[in-house]
Amino acid sequence: MASQNRPPITLLDKHHGPDFLPLYTATVHATGGESKHGRASGVVRSDDGVLDLQLRMPEQLGGEGGGTNPEQLFAAGYAACFHGALSLLAERGRIDIPDAEVVASITFGRDPMDGLFALMAEIRIRLPGVDRAIAEELVRNTERICPYTKMAKSGISCVIFLE
Structure with missing residues (x-):
């Protein structure tokens, strides 16, 4: 059954035309969170609500880690x-x-x-x-x-x- 959810091979068919042909657009909003800094404490949310993540600065960059x-x-x-x-x-x-x-x-x-x-x-x-x-x-x-x-x-x- 999983193969039914796979994208069709027709996606490999070449597009012929002078302009970019959009197929899908993902839109994600980022805000700054507690520190008002998107990278350090931000939140990212997709328009459809499926992606909703807390961002955190990695320890290697001086942050506390604990988030993506x-x-x-x-x-x-x-x-x-x-x-x-x-x-x-x-x-x-x-x-x-x-x-x-x-x-x-x-x-x-x-x-x-x-x-x-x-x-x-x-x-x-x-x-x-x-x-x-x-x-x-x-x-x-x-x-x-x-x-x-x-x-x-x-x-x-x-x-x-x-x-």
């Missing part, structure tokens, strides 16, 4: 998206990957260009039981279609509005 943080949320999204793209491509190629695992590590640090902040991503894929050459091709093809990887490597269209 933006890097964990980004790592979760990246890992899930890459795994989903990998699964779609595997299904289309009739490659069985029941024990596939994607581990995303997002590191917050200092940017050597401006001395301020930057993120680094490291993605590790485990495909037990899959021939190495087939696994490497599957991962290369997944890199080409995963929107998180495309964003990490090429940037993202970003518009910022003050309301």
Whole structure:
């Protein structure tokens, strides 16, 4: 029954057109919480109410820990998206990957260009039981279609509005 909840392989069909074709928009609101600082004590809530989390500064950055943080949320999204793209491509190629695992590590640090902040991503894929050459091709093809990887490597269209 779980396969009925899987996205259709038709998501891999290419879009031909001059404009971005939106398929889904997630909207999340962040507020500052007790310290009036979103990263240190913020709250994030999705419009549909499914996501409702307390943010906390990790101990490594001088916080108390005890809650999630933006890097964990980004790592979760990246890992899930890459795994989903990998699964779609595997299904289309009739490659069985029941024990596939994607581990995303997002590191917050200092940017050597401006001395301020930057993120680094490291993605590790485990495909037990899959021939190495087939696994490497599957991962290369997944890199080409995963929107998180495309964003990490090429940037993202970003518009910022003050309301």
